[in-house]
Amino acid sequence: MAQKSMGVDENVAGLLAYVLGWISGLVIVLVEKDNAFVRFHAMQSIITFGAFTLLSILFGSLFVFFVFIIPFLNLAALVLWILLMVKAYQGQKFKLPIIGDMAEEWAGKVDL
Secondary structure, X not given: OOEXXXXXXXXXXXXXXXXXXXXXXXXXXXXXXXXXXXXXXXHHHHHHHHHHHHHHHHHHOOHHHHHHOHHHHHHXXXXXXXXXXXXXXXXXXXXXXXXXXXXXXXXXXXXX
16 A cells, blocks of 8 residues: 555555544545545545434434434444445445545545
């Protein structure tokens, strides 16, 4: 694996983009300017776990949904979190449906 501007291999940087959900994705996308693989995983993390956070807040405020939907939402987030970290560490550009295409497009456009 190639060294990155962050000082770690790209597969490790890709994994780190998922470690703290959208927060670590945001940090990585702000720090990494050159590597498309790392920026893709960081943007996919922002979109995926940002959506899970918003849905948890929305459904968490409604008691009926909280009892039935939030546990399934949390389980889905946990499974995706583990899967995405493993795939990034293996050096694979694993794209989620719809979100992966958005992340791929936005990763090249974000220049903060």
